[in-house]
Amino acid sequence: MLEFFTLRHDQTATEAPAVTLEAFAGQSNAAAVRIEAGEDARELLSHLDRLRLVEVNFPVFGDGRGYSAARILREAGYEGELRAIGDVLVDQIGYLVRCGFDSFEPDQPLDPIALKAALSRFPHHYQKTAEVDRPVWALRHG
Amino acid sequence: MYAYDKYDQAVVDARVAEFRDQTARRLAGQLTEAQFRPLRLMNGLYLQLHAYMLRVAVPYGTLSSRQTRMLAHIARKYDRDYGHFTTRQNIQYNWIKLEDAPDILADLASVEMHAIQTSGNCIRNISSDQYAGASADEIADPRPLSELLRQWSSFHPEFSYLPRKFKICVIASAEDRAAMRLHDIGIELVKKDGVIGAKVFVGGGMGRTPMIAPEIRDFVPFDEVVSYLEAALRVYNRYGRRDNKYKARIKILVHEMGAAEYTRQVEEEFAHMKTLGLDPPVAELERIAAHFAPPPYKSGLTDEIDRSDPDFALWVDTQVKAHKQPGYAIVNISLKPIDGIPGDASSAQIDRIADLAERFSFDELRVTHAQNIVLAHVKKADLYEVWKSLKADGLATANLDLITDIIACPGLDYCSLANARSIPIAQKIAARFADAGRQKDLGELKLKISGCINACGHHHAGNIGILGVDRKGVENYQLLLGGSGAEDVSLAQITGPGFDENGIVDAVEKATEVYLAHREADERFVDTYRRIGMKPFKDVLYA
Amino acid sequence: MNILTGNDLATGDVIWWTGNGWSRHVEDSVDVGDKGAEIAQAEVAARRSNEAYVIDATIDADGKVRPAHIKDRIRALGPTVRLDLSLKPADPSVGNWVI
Numbered sequence: 213m214l215e216f217f218t219l220r221h222d223q224t225a226t227e228a229p230a231v232t233l234e235a236f237a238g239q240s241n242a243a244a245v246r247i248e249a250g251e252d253a254r255e256l257l258s259h260l261d262r263l264r265l266v267e268v269n270f271p272v273f274g275d276g277r278g279y280s281a282a283r284i285l286r287e288a289g290y291e292g293e294l295r296a297i298g299d300v301l302v303d304q305i306g307y308l309v310r311c312g313f314d315s316f317e318p319d320q321p322l323d324p325i326a327l328k329a330a331l332s333r334f335p336h337h338y339q340k341t342a343e344v345d346r347p348v349w350a351l352r353h354g
Numbered sequence: 355m356y357a358y359d360k361y362d363q364a365v366v367d368a369r370v371a372e373f374r375d376q377t378a379r380r381l382a383g384q385l386t387e388a389q390f391r392p393l394r395l396m397n398g399l400y401l402q403l404h405a406y407m408l409r410v411a412v413p414y415g416t417l418s419s420r421q422t423r424m425l426a427h428i429a430r431k432y433d434r435d436y437g438h439f440t441t442r443q444n445i446q447y448n449w450i451k452l453e454d455a456p457d458i459l460a461d462l463a464s465v466e467m468h469a470i471q472t473s474g475n476c477i478r479n480i481s482s483d484q485y486a487g488a489s490a491d492e493i494a495d496p497r498p499l500s501e502l503l504r505q506w507s508s509f510h511p512e513f514s515y516l517p518r519k520f521k522i523c524v525i526a527s528a529e530d531r532a533a534m535r536l537h538d539i540g541i542e543l544v545k546k547d548g549v550i551g552a553k554v555f556v557g558g559g560m561g562r563t564p565m566i567a568p569e570i571r572d573f574v575p576f577d578e579v580v581s582y583l584e585a586a587l588r589v590y591n592r593y594g595r596r597d598n599k600y601k602a603r604i605k606i607l608v609h610e611m612g613a614a615e616y617t618r619q620v621e622e623e624f625a626h627m628k629t630l631g632l633d634p635p636v637a638e639l640e641r642i643a644a645h646f647a648p649p650p651y652k653s654g655l656t657d658e659i660d661r662s663d664p665d666f667a668l669w670v671d672t673q674v675k676a677h678k679q680p681g682y683a684i685v686n687i688s689l690k691p692i693d694g695i696p697g698d699a700s701s702a703q704i705d706r707i708a709d710l711a712e713r714f715s716f717d718e719l720r721v722t723h724a725q726n727i728v729l730a731h732v733k734k735a736d737l738y739e740v741w742k743s744l745k746a747d748g749l750a751t752a753n754l755d756l757i758t759d760i761i762a763c764p765g766l767d768y769c770s771l772a773n774a775r776s777i778p779i780a781q782k783i784a785a786r787f788a789d790a791g792r793q794k795d796l797g798e799l800k801l802k803i804s805g806c807i808n809a810c811g812h813h814h815a816g817n818i819g820i821l822g823v824d825r826k827g828v829e830n831y832q833l834l835l836g837g838s839g840a841e842d843v844s845l846a847q848i849t850g851p852g853f854d855e856n857g858i859v860d861a862v863e864k865a866t867e868v869y870l871a872h873r874e875a876d877e878r879f880v881d882t883y884r885r886i887g888m889k890p891f892k893d894v895l896y897a
Numbered sequence: 898m899n900i901l902t903g904n905d906l907a908t909g910d911v912i913w914w915t916g917n918g919w920s921r922h923v924e925d926s927v928d929v930g931d932k933g934a935e936i937a938q939a940e941v942a943a944r945r946s947n948e949a950y951v952i953d954a955t956i957d958a959d960g961k962v963r964p965a966h967i968k969d970r971i972r973a974l975g976p977t978v979r980l981d982l983s984l985k986p987a988d989p990s991v992g993n994w995v996i
Contacts, residue, residue, distance in 0.1 A: 276515025310511035338505045348361040349634035405909035453907040767976035777978045
């Protein structure tokens with residue numbers, strides 16, 4: 213069972229613990245931050261160049277605010293590690309990846325077989341996101 | 355109608371495989387019910403009062419005969435030989451086994467159908483006008499955009515764990531035949547400077563706190579509708595309430611924030627989203643629209659209808675509506691026989707409707723939000739034969755939009771959320787008003803019954819609405835008057851204290867008597883109510 | 898009295914705790930006293946029931962178990978508007994028992 217999983221090929225971004233969003237603004241050398249479900253990811257947009265890790269917390273998997281936070285960061289050009297933490301189940305992996313998450317540290321470890329199946333389940337996607345360059349409509353119209 | 359290409363089919367097939375795997379994990383104990391519940395809900399599978407219930411999607415209410423026959427097959431093979439058509443144009447089966455659900459989804463996928471997102475806190479079935487493509491008053495067929503949005507909303511990675519369910523409706527005429535203003539997002543196709551685009555309303559809904567959706571944008575060009583909706587949904591996903599299930603719909607957010615502020619935030623997000631390349635090219639909408647080209651109508655057909663059979667003539671006058679193409683007509687099939695269950699159809703009836711669609715309506719039929727069926731393109735010359743066939747199968751009741759054309763949720767007979775039974779009330783009322791002459795005299799009277807405050811029976815939008823409640827363990831019924839889900843949208847108002855199951859039938863009858871006593875000229879029930887107000891009704895009801 | 902009810906995980910059938918197993922017939926129910934939650938937890942964990950909860954019931958004049966609320970009686974027997982689909986389609990008194 214996997215307690216941590218990453219799609220990135222580089223090393224894990226930073227060993228330093230992620231600070232809260234509130235603390236981050238005051239710490240000019242912090243490179244890792246953690247966003248809670250109700251917090252505004254746009255507060256990070258002017259700091260993207262010094263960020264290497266953003267953790268987004270899912271307090272319960274039904275709270276989908278973290279998906280918007282992730283997309284906002286990727287849309288703004290953030291290229292560092294984007295990590296989903298908290299109540300993250302293998303059944304959300306596909307959505308999380310397409311929103312831009314590239315690492316996962318869920319409360320409950322992931323079954324690697326189920327994880328592999330989830331990552332390759334859907335051959336095509338209908339929506340364009342920062343991660344899905346060629347949604348179905350792009351495949352149709354070249 | 356739309357036909358899947360290899361991409362659509364691959365997506366649906368992958369979903370079937372995914373759910374088969376998830377079901378196996380649940381049955382083996384690798385998933386708890388708490389973990390499995392949202393997954394099965396996103397495939398339309400509820401654990402309901404009697405058994406698992408499956409809600410199959412009928413995108414914008416349109417079906418081919420082949421698909422319709424599969425629905426009959428599912429009823430026979432996996433259920434108890436009937437299905438229930440819903441107020442969102444879908445179909446429900448009440449006696450499904452979890453262990454059969456993956457096979458059912460596979461059967462559906464074989465005819466380009468699915469149960470994706472018919473439940474759960476995600477974007478649900480896109481509903482539309484049941485006369486699409488046939489009515490003279492539409493600006494364009496609303497279904498191509500509906501199909502584009504169906505694809506856009508399927509497995510949307512950002513919007514699959516919203517604060518609550520999300521319902522979208524698309525119409526294309528000033529007359530609203532689909533209760534568009536009572537949806538989370540309602541879209542009306544309109545023309546601006548000769549170009550067709552979308553007028554967008556956000557924040558309608560029924561349930562505990564009914565609201566009419568305000569207009570949020572008067573025009574969005576087709577090639578920006580997707581990024582506009584992404585913006586509208588993102589604001590909701592980020593700021594919709596998650597602390598209280600009964601305050602979590604977008605209507606609450608729009609109401610609490612104010613439409614002006616919501617509009618401002620959406621515009622800001624939209625300005626950003628527009629730059630991201632999210633919108634499909636116009637060619638994609640055109641590709642979809644090609645599937646909805648007008649059918650190969652014959653020309654030179656007669657517009658004459660032989661009315662010598664009085665029963666047939668009555669049915670024509672009530673159930674048949676004008677078609678834009680000469681020689682053709684729109685046929686409404688009632689699923690509200692006087693002694694039946696509103697919206698239910700046996701597998702044999704569903705098969706027969708499929709046959710009629712194939713033979714007489716270019717292989718297509720529609721489900722309406724009033725739980726009836728439409729054959730949109732029937733030659734007038736064929737109407738008599740269609741009627742005779744319907745009559746033989748108990749499908750020729752002539753009551754469209756009349757008092758016995760009741761919308762009723764399944765209620766306490768089927769639903770664990772309900773407080774009271776709704777179907778027996780519908781049956782009692784239908785029996786009381788069964789006389790055809792009496793119904794005709796009363797005229798248009800949309801009566802809607804909900805068995806609980808969740809309002810799946812749309813009682814807020816009823817000219818007469820009935821809400822079942824639990825009063826100290828006993829079923830009780832509140833009467834509401836003056837609602838409408840059409841373009842003259844209004845929310846029904848409660849009359850006063852509730853009635854028992856017999857009293858409510860008498861109360862409805864008294865309300866009709868007040869209407870008849872005060873009616874002027876061509877007024878419908880709702881017109882008279884709006885003119886004279888609640889007081890004359892209260893005076894009689896509670897005398 | 899308190900009786901325990903749930904649904905069969907695989908089939909969805911409404912089931913009733915008999916004291917040492919589950920039955921599809923409410924008349925086989927036993928009084929679980931205040932042990933309902935404990936039994937429910939064990940049965941759900943073992944997947945012998947999917948969700949299980951306690952409801953209120955009485956013994957009627959014929960000595961048979963009768964759920965106190967009409968919703969539970971409808972759940973026990975079937976929809977009142979389709980008595981042909983009830984658990985006892987041949988029994989003419991089914992409708993009266995529910996209501």
